[in-house]
Amino acid sequence: MYSPTIQGVLAKLIALTSERDVNALEISLAHALFELVAPGAVAIYKLEDVHSKKFALTVMEGGDVPSAQIPADLQHMLEQCVATGQRQQYVRQDGETVTLYPVSCAKNKPLAVIGVTAPEVAGFDQITGMLLQVYQNFIALINDNEQDTLTGLLNRKTFEHKVNKVVTRVQNRHQREDDALGLHYYMAIFDIDHFKLVNDRYGHLLGDEVLLLFAQQMTYSLRDHDLLFRFGGEEFVAIFECHDQQEMQMVLDRFRERVAEFEFPQVGRITVSAGYTEIMAYDVSSHIIDRADVALYYAKHHGRNRVCNYERLVAEGALENKRNEGGVELF
Template structure:
């Protein structure tokens, strides 16, 4: 194995431990593996699942002697390597391939749902058992650290992100919009929408069936949310029966369609012992001029409107204000509607 730059390797590992976002963790991990595999090439691909097939979206690549600021092209993946990547995706295990004098090693990265969300491909001109062993150890460090991050950031009952994490992430989303607006003058190239949903009459569920079955409803609702939204959407339980979804790169109209699919799925679902429950949902856009409390207040106002006007509905704040059904200065009363 060639001489390694341990200062660079440990520096990259330290930078990895500073990250909390999974995408940033994946990029830092790729950098560590690039330092280990020198003078090899490391490429990071995100897995995108569709109804027809799985595709590999290029995210980052690290090349010897390059600035490493360009992404690999999916069209450049050799067909045999693509087959190996698909096998890795199915088995969730490291796979390897020797092709045209190059050695390819493919490693799966798991998400919160224990499915493969990304692949790291290492291309080397040499076969090296020590490299494979070193990569395996770094990947174990990464997965352990990711588990610690998830334990700290997630709700203990549902496994969704918690309130503390929401306060951090919504601030980062607004900061990103502001940064894009300052740099390009067009923050609309990135969109965020936020939805708040609340289980209708949940207090009566707890009163009638007990908190054990109430908790089961919360767990199953979290599962329905996970099935409905993308891996990149951020799902939160703020507390009690209140949940939040932060959707990225989706406009308001499409967000309304997506959350209404969740509303319909919940309405149709037969919860054990409890039967059918419904949810009311309020939606709003996230603007670069917002702070977190303003965003939540707008979505909460739309949620309150949904509950006051029949429940089991989805409304967005912007349309309600435009239609004169909600005053722009409206804030939800401090006493919740059950």
């Protein structure tokens, strides 16, 4: 029976806690489990949508890579694992037993299920559980560091890192000329109309409640893979992946309409304006923000409660183009 040394345990903990990106942390965890506990295989099933209980296999270490389609019986066991918060045993068609471990954040929100295949469950179960607890605690620290304390959305500090990853993705597609999927990235800035009047009339406590409920509307209305940020005050930012500008406009208008129809307790109805721009290869985060902000400014000064696209405003002659072909603004 394989028995890990103290040095081995500490080395894996150091490697695990050196990561700051959640995806890289998942890979590091799978490596640690595979090498430290010596199982046959490790799989990480991330819970992508809490409401529909949609799981996706994000990491596989050791063993054969399974089909992207999760079998119905395994899906049921993953749901049971998350619902009970207890480890479950799943027997595959080939007779191998997979031990499923639930992983949750500090607020008991389910994050993922770790599947471990090993010949001797009793030998590694305790170490696996402890290592997963370290992972769970560290994920909670990362989330607390990345989230806005009032709304729970991503905070401004994390924006630069997230948007740079998106720009890199766009660059890679551009270099490969990989437009088969026909997907584009956009960044939008939202600003609650006349929010100062809300604070002046109802006080900052109710103002904070409006911000919290607005953030909830973003979470409920927009898609699970959209990146949602609170930039401060009544300003929010989101990064989207869409097929084209028309789809992006539809998504944003639908959200704007939902906000306008929502009854905020004691305050009544409010509206929101938004400006958005496409993220291009070799873009710079500050330039992306500036373009979206110009479109937002236009929306604010042309009636409010509307969504404006920077590129369309330029094409229509309503704005002067502030970027050249390289994606750098001209001063």
